[in-house]
Amino acid sequence: MCIFCKIVNGEIPSNKVLESEDALAFHDINPKAPIHVLVIPKEHVESFHQVTPDIMAKLTPFIQEVAKKLCIDKSGYRIVTNIGKEGGQEVPHLHFHILGGAPLVWDHRSADPHKNI
Ligand code: 5GP
Ligand code: ZN
Numbered sequence: 001m002c003i004f005c006k007i008v009n010g011e012i013p014s015n016k017v018l019e020s021e022d023a024l025a026f027h028d029i030n031p032k033a034p035i036h037v038l039v040i041p042k043e044h045v046e047s048f049h050q051v052t053p054d055i056m057a058k059l060t061p062f063i064q065e066v067a068k069k070l071c072i073d074k075s076g077y078r079i080v081t082n083i084g085k086e087g088g089q090e091v092p093h094l095h096f097h098i099l100g101g102a103p104l105v106w107d108h109r110s111a112d113p114h115k116n117i
Pocket of ligand 1: 003012014015026027028029030031038081082088089090091092
């Protein structure tokens with residue numbers, strides 16, 4: 001069972017922000033912004049590339065509600081989802097990073113310095 005499925009079933013504790021029947025939001029253990037929350041579907045889906053429209057339809061209003069609860073809906077925030085190896089995905093369970101709480105820079109450097117533009 002993957003690490004985020006273990007968070008869903010309570011085997012691994014998490015600092016929850018919001019929960020619904022189908023989704024869970026919790027603070028990232030290693031925050032990269034003043035606010036860094038992860039939103040996941042409770043059902044195991046490997047990445048955005050495998051997600052169904054039905055699950056996305058539930059996740060969209062859930063993410064909007066999470067942003068409201070975090071009070072970043074008006075100031076703005078960023079949603080990131082890493083997909084697969086070159087996308088930098090480390091946990092193979094679909095998750096949306098919700099980042100905010102300060103102005104964010106736009107930086108997507110490559111891990112290979114020769115491929116940076
Ligand atoms: P990825 O690189 O797959 O897009 O992001 C995985 C994220 O999960 C990372 O930001 C990492 O800090 C976070 N993470 C990994 N393990 C745990 C955990 O056990 N609990 C929490 N709350 N976050 C985790
Ligand atoms: Zn999983």
